[in-house]
Amino acid sequence: xxxxxxxxxxxxxxxxxxxxxxxxxxxxxxxxxxxxxxxxxxxxxxxxxxxxxxxxxxxxxxxxxxxxxxxxxxxxxxxxxxxxxxxxxxxxxxxxxxxxxxxxxxxxxxxxxxxxxxxxxxxxxxxxxxxxxxxxxxxxxxxxxxxxxxxxxxxxxxxxxxxxxxxxxxxxxxxxxxxxxxxxxxxxxxxxxxxxxxxxxxxxxxxxxxxxxxxxxxxxxxxxxxxxxxxxxxxxxxxxxxxxxxxxxxxxxxxxxxxxxxxxxxxxxxxxxxxxxxxxxxxxxxxxxxxxxxxxxxxxxxxxxxxxxxxxxxxxxxxxxxxxxxxxxxxx
Ligand code: AVJ
Numbered sequence: 001x002x003x004x005x006x007x008x009x010x011x012x013x014x015x016x017x018x019x020x021x022x023x024x025x026x027x028x029x030x031x032x033x034x035x036x037x038x039x040x041x042x043x044x045x046x047x048x049x050x051x052x053x054x055x056x057x058x059x060x061x062x063x064x065x066x067x068x069x070x071x072x073x074x075x076x077x078x079x080x081x082x083x084x085x086x087x088x089x090x091x092x093x094x095x096x097x098x099x100x101x102x103x104x105x106x107x108x109x110x111x112x113x114x115x116x117x118x119x120x121x122x123x124x125x126x127x128x129x130x131x132x133x134x135x136x137x138x139x140x141x142x143x144x145x146x147x148x149x150x151x152x153x154x155x156x157x158x159x160x161x162x163x164x165x166x167x168x169x170x171x172x173x174x175x176x177x178x179x180x181x182x183x184x185x186x187x188x189x190x191x192x193x194x195x196x197x198x199x200x201x202x203x204x205x206x207x208x209x210x211x212x213x214x215x216x217x218x219x220x221x222x223x224x225x226x227x228x229x230x231x232x233x234x235x236x237x238x239x240x241x242x243x244x245x246x247x248x249x250x251x252x253x254x255x256x257x258x259x260x261x262x263x264x265x266x267x268x269x270x271x272x273x274x275x276x277x278x279x280x281x282x283x284x285x286x287x288x289x290x291x292x293x294x295x296x297x298x299x300x301x302x303x304x305x306x307x308x309x310x311x312x313x314x315x316x317x318x319x320x321x322x323x324x325x326x327x328x329x330x331x332x
Contacts, residue, residue, distance in 0.1 A: 031233075035233075060169060060170065074197070081117070117142075118144050127144070152187060177290060260290055262286060308328060
């Protein structure tokens with residue numbers, strides 16, 4: 001059936017079209033932040049994590065050796081590590097140290113973790129992660145799940161009954177508005193169950209003079225990351241954004257305690273997306289991302305509302321970033 005082949009080549013992802021058009025038909029135009037992470041977006045985000053202005057990743061990573069040691073000693077043996085938004089295993093590796101490595105490393109196998117369930121929207125990244133872990137931790141059971149962590153997660157049957165350690169590093173929770181963050185924490189409470197531990201990395205509220213450069217770096221990597229959303233829509237759903245006609249803007253919204261990223265239309269223009277025309281005024285913006293910043297008190301209160309007790313906190317001396325260890329309220 002040559003006709004089917006012909007049309008299949010031009011099939012666009014309706015889900016992506018609908019997501020884009022529904023956001024772009026609002027008064028304040030929006031595009032959802034999860035659209036950032038195609039392959040190029042993942043590469044650009046990785047470059048962001050290495051920027052001098054982007055303190056988040058390096059600050060969290062500096063805390064992880066000590067945090068991992070402390071968490072692993074409180075964990076029951078043979079736990080499953082469930083990581084939300086696991087685009088790579090570099091952070092999980094601290095918790096997996098000594099887990100399921102070659103038999104010759106058996107002497108170091110004191111670790112609690114028997115299985116790893118990375119959850120992420122980026123399927124290619126998950127497949128690469130699994131391939132790397134097959135080499136570095138051949139005896140670790142790895143069960144990737146491709147999907148949005150805001151949807152209920154069904155843990156694979158193979159890990160049923162094992163105690164659980166949830167892991168949500170990188171302040172990815174900051175992408176969710178507070179209502180969704182609460183919903184997510186409550187959902188994770190149900191997925192991870194009684195007896196669980198949940199380690200969450202959170203970027204702390206701080207002076208905008210430190211925050212803004214982290215989202216508007218001198219090398220322009222964050223600008224390219226932001227515009228890549230338009231590049232992706234051009235390629236995947238046949239939109240015709242002139243990407244140079246949109247400027248990157250990061251703003252600090254003090255009332256809502258968040259960094260906002262926008263793409264600012266440099267002129268009045270019309271863009272066609274899957275046959276629909278979207279008009280932009282000059283200076284009109286597409287709101288592409290929120291990155292909420294919490295005080296420790298605010299985060300702990302929100303976690304409590306979602307059914308979690310905070311049992312330990314780690315932060316750097318400058319209090320830029322924090323890791324919170326949560327355990328279910330009233331369980332065990
Ligand atoms: C992956 C959501 C933690 O909000 O800091 C980095 C994404 N956006 N630069 C963040 C991001 C712009 C990042 N998170």
